[in-house]
Amino acid sequence: MSKQVSKEAKVVVVNKIGGNEQSSNQSGGSSGETSNASESTNQSEARTSRLAQVDSLLNSNYDDIPWDEISYGVETMYTAWPSISIDMQALNVNESDISSFSTTLDGVAQAVKAGDKNSALINLYNLYALLPKYLSYFSSDESKLNIYNTKAYVLSSYVSANSANWEEMNTNVTNAINTLSKNMQTEGISNIEKSTLEKSYVLLEELKRGVSLEDKEIFYMKYKLAMEQLEIL
Amino acid sequence: MKKQISKYLLITLMIICVILLITLIYIRFFSNNESKEYAILKEKAEGEITYLDSSIIQLMNNLNNISYSRYQVTIKEINESEQQNNSSSDKENSGNGEQTSQQGSQSSSSEQNRWK
Numbered sequence: 001m002s003k004q005v006s007k008e009a010k011v012v013v014v015n016k017i018g019g020n021e022q023s024s025n026q027s028g029g030s031s032g033e034t035s036n037a038s039e040s041t042n043q044s045e046a047r048t049s050r051l052a053q054v055d056s057l058l059n060s061n062y063d064d065i066p067w068d069e070i071s072y073g074v075e076t077m078y079t080a081w082p083s084i085s086i087d088m089q090a091l092n093v094n095e096s097d098i099s100s101f102s103t104t105l106d107g108v109a110q111a112v113k114a115g116d117k118n119s120a121l122i123n124l125y126n127l128y129a130l131l132p133k134y135l136s137y138f139s140s141d142e143s144k145l146n147i148y149n150t151k152a153y154v155l156s157s158y159v160s161a162n163s164a165n166w167e168e169m170n171t172n173v174t175n176a177i178n179t180l181s182k183n184m185q186t187e188g189i190s191n192i193e194k195s196t197l198e199k200s201y202v203l204l205e206e207l208k209r210g211v212s213l214e215d216k217e218i219f220y221m222k223y224k225l226a227m228e229q230l231e232i233l
Numbered sequence: 234m235k236k237q238i239s240k241y242l243l244i245t246l247m248i249i250c251v252i253l254l255i256t257l258i259y260i261r262f263f264s265n266n267e268s269k270e271y272a273i274l275k276e277k278a279e280g281e282i283t284y285l286d287s288s289i290i291q292l293m294n295n296l297n298n299i300s301y302s303r304y305q306v307t308i309k310e311i312n313e314s315e316q317q318n319n320s321s322s323d324k325e326n327s328g329n330g331e332q333t334s335q336q337g338s339q340s341s342s343s344e345q346n347r348w349k
Contacts, residue, residue: 049307073288080285128289128293134282135282159293
């Protein structure tokens with residue numbers, strides 16, 4: 001935490017809470033608590049909000065996993081899945097493909113509950129691998145499918161990074177590059193799309209170089225950059 | 234007699250033509266509706282896949298504390314009365330050495346200010 005404080009960028013807001021100066025934009029729970037405290041002890045509190053830089057991935061603690069946040073995300077997916085599965089059925093997606101999503105989601109939940117990072121990563125990747133499959137049932141947009149497949153290859157290498165399987169990572173990143181390059185050859189794409197694709201391609205090449213270094217931290221840093229760019233596509 | 238037959242024939246043909254026309258319009262209207270519904274469903278499903286795509290990637294990133302954001306908001310809570318006590322104790326400290334231990338405990342409580 002002290003690291004974040006030292007790296008703070010600028011002060012954004014200073015809110016005074018207590019007495020008549022209670023801020024209106026405070027969340028209900030926290031402002032309630034602070035106003036009660038101010039009534040009982042006749043004290044006023046101030047809050048300062050600051051923008052602090054996120055820790056660098058090169059020096060990050062990869063074992064400090066926010067399981068609560070992850071389990072909340074899994075729960076949200078459980079909430080959304082029933083209506084998504086109905087739509088997939090209406091679009092003639094294979095029944096076994098639909099049910100395998102539910103099964104794999106259960107696997108993710110079990111892994112998260114057990115705090116098993118590797119199993120959670122594998123199950124999440126298996127979930128992701130179903131998405132291009134679903135899309136292929138009702139979309140004829142090859143470039144979209146290629147992007148999903150590229151991301152799937154990158155995620156596969158990301159999963160392998162956890163077990164430091166460098167050979168498999170190299171194969172997956174190479175496959176990602178080859179899949180994305182198919183989109184670059186398509187005719188009729190705009191200049192903006194072309195430059196975004198080219199940037200993604202360069203970042204994937206960088207990722208491949210990161211794999212050859214066999215350094216997890218550098219790989220994660222390059223993975224983040226590549227994935228962020230691929231999500232724009 | 235012949236004239237009457239041809240008249241009936243003509244009327245029958247006209248009725249058949251009208252029925253065919255109505256049927257054609259009906260089929261076209263419904264097939265259009267169906268294709269529109271299918272297009273809407275397809276678009277909705279694509280949106281759902283995009284949602285699953287970003288959710289799964291975010292969960293996978295969380296497992297290694299990877300976030301796309303460059304900055305995060307941190308909130309610091311400061312208890313002003315304690316701060317005032319601290320500042321007054323500092324003044325008293327400079328003038329009166331006997332109260333040091335008492336104020337020492339107060340200053341330690343002000344250190345409860347935390348970063349979230």
